[in-house]
Amino acid sequence: MGSRFGLLVALFVGFWLFLAARGRASEFKQAGRLKLIAWVMYLLILIGAGGFFAAALSAVGVLNLPTSWEWPAGYVSGVVTAEDGKYIVPLIPSGRVQLYDAQWHFIRGWNVDAAGDEFKAQCSPDGKIEVFTARGEHHYSFAEDGYLIASTTTLPEDFSALPQGQAVVVPTSPLLWVFSSPFLSCGVAVIGFVGIVILRKIGPPARQWGQ
Numbered sequence: 001m002g003s004r005f006g007l008l009v010a011l012f013v014g015f016w017l018f019l020a021a022r023g024r025a026s027e028f029k030q031a032g033r034l035k036l037i038a039w040v041m042y043l044l045i046l047i048g049a050g051g052f053f054a055a056a057l058s059a060v061g062v063l064n065l066p067t068s069w070e071w072p073a074g075y076v077s078g079v080v081t082a083e084d085g086k087y088i089v090p091l092i093p094s095g096r097v098q099l100y101d102a103q104w105h106f107i108r109g110w111n112v113d114a115a116g117d118e119f120k121a122q123c124s125p126d127g128k129i130e131v132f133t134a135r136g137e138h139h140y141s142f143a144e145d146g147y148l149i150a151s152t153t154t155l156p157e158d159f160s161a162l163p164q165g166q167a168v169v170v171p172t173s174p175l176l177w178v179f180s181s182p183f184l185s186c187g188v189a190v191i192g193f194v195g196i197v198i199l200r201k202i203g204p205p206a207r208q209w210g211q
Contacts, residue, residue, distance in 0.1 A: 034199055041195035048189025051179040059095035059116040067108040067146050071096055073170035074180030080165045082123040086144075089170060090121045090131070093182050097121055097131060099144060104171045110146035113138065120162050134159050 057063035058071070065071070071094050080088040085102030091109075095116065098109035112119055117135035124130055124141075131140040132155055141150040155162070178184050 038196060038199050041192040041199065044192030044195070045189050046192075047178060048185045048187070048192060051185035052182050052189070054179070055094045055182055055185070056116070058111065059093060059114070061095070061111060061113060064111050065096075065109075067110050070098065070106040070109060072172050072176035072179045073098065074172045074177050074184075075167070075169050077167040078120055078165035079168040079170075080121050080123050082127070083125075084127075087168070087170075088121045088123055088129055089168075090119060090165075092118055093180075095119075097129065097142070097146075099129075100170070107144075108146055110142070112140065118159075120159070120164065122163065132156075132159060132162055 054063060058065065071091055073089055073091060076089050076091065078090045078092075082088060086107070087100040087102075087104065089098045089100060090096075090112075091098060092114075095112055095114050096109050097112055099107040101107055112131050112133070114131075114133040115135040117133065119131055119133040122130040122132070127144065128149060129142040129144065131142065132138070133140075137153055137155050137159065139150075139152045139155055140148060143149055172180060178188050
């Protein structure tokens with residue numbers, strides 16, 4: 001009788017221990033999922049902030065990438081088409097001019113000293129790439145290889161009256177669009193930040209995430 005009673009007690013206690021362990025495991029599993037989501041949110045913050053500051057550093061000339069580096073372009077206004085079909089793409093957020101062939105294959109790109117401000121591009125009849133800056137009113141003449149031919153501080157007319165070019169969506173990998181615009185970069189960083197705030201409100205204490 002005593003042994004049966006002991007067995008029943010043992011089964012009863014074991015059953016409740018099983019339920020408790022199962023509930024604890026479920027809690028840890030949920031914490032593990034939240035931890036994974038949190039890492040994704042932190043990654044979004046890192047990507048967004050990195051894209052924003054990289055563009056800013058490039059625009060002011062601190063980050064001077066090689067001509068073989070293609071900066072993700074995305075949606076661009078002010079694109080000019082040369083007589084031979086090449087596209088001249090001014091990337092104002094990163095302070096670069098990029099050259100593409102008629103099939104939108106990247107050829108090369110280079111930095112423009114626009115002091116982080118707006119600039120416009122044109123193509124002269126002799127094939128030179130003319131760049132006009134709003135700040136300082138600089139007029140740069142580049143060869144197609146990015147070599148600076150001439151530089152003056154006199155514009156042919158008021159900057160606002162210069163031809164604007166056309167708006168174009170440059171073929172860009174969807175994963176790289178976040179780097180094409182500071183607004184998109186900031187948006188991704190904000191999504192990550194908001195996600196972290198929400199997780200901390202609805203999830204278990206942060207100390208459980210690492211258990």
